[in-house]
Amino acid sequence: MSYGYFNYPLPVNEPVLNYAPGSPEKETLKKTLAELKKKEIDIPMYIGGKAVRTGNKVAIHPPHEIAFTLGHYHAGEEKHIRQAIDSALKAKEEWSNISWENRAAIFLKAADLIATKYRSYMNGTTMLGQSKNAYQAEIDSACEIIDFLRFNVHYLSEIYRQQPISSPGIHNRLEYRPLEGFVLAVTPFNFTAIGGNLPTSAAMCGNVVVWKCAETQIYSAQMFMRILKEAGLPDGVINLIYVPGPTLGEICFNHPEFAGVHFTGSTGVFNTMWKTIGENMSRYKSYPRIVGETGGKDFVVAHKSANPDAVATALARGAFEFQGQKCSAASRAYIPSNIAAEVKNKLVAQVKSMKMGTVEDFTNFINAVIDQRSYEKIKKYIDNAKKDKKAKILVGGNCDRRKGYFIEPTVIETTDPKYVTMCEEIFGPVLTIYTYDADQYEKTLALVDATSPYALTGSIFAQDKAAIDLATNKLRNAAGNFYVNDKPTGAVVGQQPFGGARASGTNDKAGSQLNLYRWLSARTIKETFNPPVDYRYPFLNEQ
Ligand SMILES: NC(=O)c1ccc[n+]([C@@H]2O[C@H](COP(=O)([O-])OP(=O)(O)OC[C@H]3O[C@@H](n4cnc5c(N)ncnc54)[C@H](O)[C@@H]3O)[C@@H](O)[C@H]2O)c1
Numbered sequence: 001m002s003y004g005y006f007n008y009p010l011p012v013n014e015p016v017l018n019y020a021p022g023s024p025e026k027e028t029l030k031k032t033l034a035e036l037k038k039k040e041i042d043i044p045m046y047i048g049g050k051a052v053r054t055g056n057k058v059a060i061h062p063p064h065e066i067a068f069t070l071g072h073y074h075a076g077e078e079k080h081i082r083q084a085i086d087s088a089l090k091a092k093e094e095w096s097n098i099s100w101e102n103r104a105a106i107f108l109k110a111a112d113l114i115a116t117k118y119r120s121y122m123n124g125t126t127m128l129g130q131s132k133n134a135y136q137a138e139i140d141s142a143c144e145i146i147d148f149l150r151f152n153v154h155y156l157s158e159i160y161r162q163q164p165i166s167s168p169g170i171h172n173r174l175e176y177r178p179l180e181g182f183v184l185a186v187t188p189f190n191f192t193a194i195g196g197n198l199p200t201s202a203a204m205c206g207n208v209v210v211w212k213c214a215e216t217q218i219y220s221a222q223m224f225m226r227i228l229k230e231a232g233l234p235d236g237v238i239n240l241i242y243v244p245g246p247t248l249g250e251i252c253f254n255h256p257e258f259a260g261v262h263f264t265g266s267t268g269v270f271n272t273m274w275k276t277i278g279e280n281m282s283r284y285k286s287y288p289r290i291v292g293e294t295g296g297k298d299f300v301v302a303h304k305s306a307n308p309d310a311v312a313t314a315l316a317r318g319a320f321e322f323q324g325q326k327c328s329a330a331s332r333a334y335i336p337s338n339i340a341a342e343v344k345n346k347l348v349a350q351v352k353s354m355k356m357g358t359v360e361d362f363t364n365f366i367n368a369v370i371d372q373r374s375y376e377k378i379k380k381y382i383d384n385a386k387k388d389k390k391a392k393i394l395v396g397g398n399c400d401r402r403k404g405y406f407i408e409p410t411v412i413e414t415t416d417p418k419y420v421t422m423c424e425e426i427f428g429p430v431l432t433i434y435t436y437d438a439d440q441y442e443k444t445l446a447l448v449d450a451t452s453p454y455a456l457t458g459s460i461f462a463q464d465k466a467a468i469d470l471a472t473n474k475l476r477n478a479a480g481n482f483y484v485n486d487k488p489t490g491a492v493v494g495q496q497p498f499g500g501a502r503a504s505g506t507n508d509k510a511g512s513q514l515n516l517y518r519w520l521s522a523r524t525i526k527e528t529f530n531p532p533v534d535y536r537y538p539f540l541n542e543q
């Protein structure tokens with residue numbers, strides 16, 4: 001019961017700490033990293049608020065130090081998926097009846113806990129578990145997750161205020177109900193913030209959630225789950241399980257109470273989910289909401305008027321931060337012939353200066369890729385390029401997995417704009433460059449648009465405003481996040497709502513009102529003050 005309208009003003013983005021030498025944040029983070037490494041952790045699943053230990057323990061190793069063990073997680077199976085669904089459904093009624101201001105307070109408190117007491121733990125678990133350097137962890141597992149929580153509370157409060165008009169004698173209102181049933185959140189390895197956002201955005205709207213994170217993100221996901229519990233999230237509202245993806249799909253997509261899936265990951269997995277849901281349509285009570293943000297083959301196009309320094313730096317950061325394991329990472333570049341030599345020289349020099357190694361050495365810009373499967377997949381693209389006449393390695397190209405899954409940041413130059421590494425998502429530190437005739441700019445834009453099935457992010461670099469206008473129009477559907485004179489990565493919640501179309505997903509823009517609408521099912525209520533008591537229209541009374 002509420003006796004007032006409560007205010008949730010637009011938040012400011014959480015400031016990014018810079019971890020400069022001697023800074024207090026660096027000192028705290030170093031201590032936390034040492035503390036985390038001192039003791040192996042035993043990680044349970046969280047079902048119905050209880051820590052569930054199955055005894056089927058799987059070791060977790062830092063991708064950059066595979067001989068070291070951070071701890072073990074308890075792997076689940078079919079029955080744990082069913083338990084998670086049952087616990088969610090059991091929690092549903094009470095959760096959906098809690099007042100908005102009390103629901104909101106839980107997520108705002110979680111954001112505050114991450115900003116203060118647990119900042120170094122969120123960053124530390126992300127650094128060690130996913131091999132992110134301090135800065136990349138800070139923008140993800142501290143700032144972005146805090147922003148998701150705070151901005152979504154603000155956006156949802158704005159949605160709740162949107163009400164219809166009422167004619168004299170009646171009162172209309174719109175109630176934003178949660179969905180009937182449970183929501184399934186399936187999250188990727190690469191962003192701790194996405195792991196946090198997918199279950200909480202649906203839960204904030206009053207839904208109950210089964211959350212399955214990627215195996216390689218469990219170390220930071222469990223940290224977030226513990227923070228949610230400390231912030232007061234009632235038992236069963238979000239249930240975190242570690243189970244095989246296909247088993248999860250088989251059980252959840254067959255369940256009559258399945259209400260929707262909030263997915264981020266590869267296009268192939270999402271396509272399988274969509275197909276299975278379609279085949280099972282007759283089982284469900286309602287049409288399930290299907291939200292999926294998927295792969296990318298993100299481009300950088302430079303015009304002949306572009307600043308070569310800006311292009312080279314955008315490529316170095318856009319392609320190689322977090323080892324290129326961002327769905328937004330620059331992975332194909334189109335450079336005009338007039339500046340190609342200069343851009344390539346500058347890029348190669350920057351890449352050669354990048355240090356690679358563990359996350360504990362803060363001078364390393366590059367760390368390891370996530371796991372052996374990824375390592376082998378990326379290496380294969382590089383090895384094939386080494387053998388192909390159409391490709392030339394400009395810098396990098398070496399891989400070494402003796403201590404960790406290390407792949408040098410690699411720039412390939414190709415003479416074929418449809419060469420395989422210009423088209424397919426590699427999801428690693430590999431950038432391919434194609435040099436085009438500087439006078440063929442418009443034709444090149446058409447090529448960019450047609451080269452890959454994805455449409456996630458892309459950048460145009462130019463000083464000439466007409467060239468920027470042309471690219472903005474010609475590439476309208478080639479990217480859901482389009483950048484002018486900036487790298488295609490690093491979207492900030494509240495500033496650049498994130499998501500792409502075509503094979504890159506449903507474009508429901510994480511961290512925006514557009515996304516929250518998908519977890520709501522509005523009910524219109526009309527109340528008439530003086531209902532008519534005679535069916536006859538006035539004109540029926542006289543001829
Ligand atoms: N568009 C975006 O916003 C965005 C953001 C981050 C990552 N991504 C994409 O995610 C991919 C990298 O992440 P990943 O390697 O963790 O992706 P992935 O598709 O391998 O896994 C994503 C999640 O799906 C689960 N899964 C795998 N197979 C499943 C199945 N058959 N049924 C149900 N669940 C299943 C995984 O265990 C994991 O939790 C890249 O393609 C990247 O572009 C997209």
Ligand SMILES: N[C@@H](CCC=O)C(=O)O
Nearest residue numbers: 326327328489490491498
């Ligand atoms: N939102 C992130 C990418 C998320 C996908 O991996 C960015 O904008 O770089």
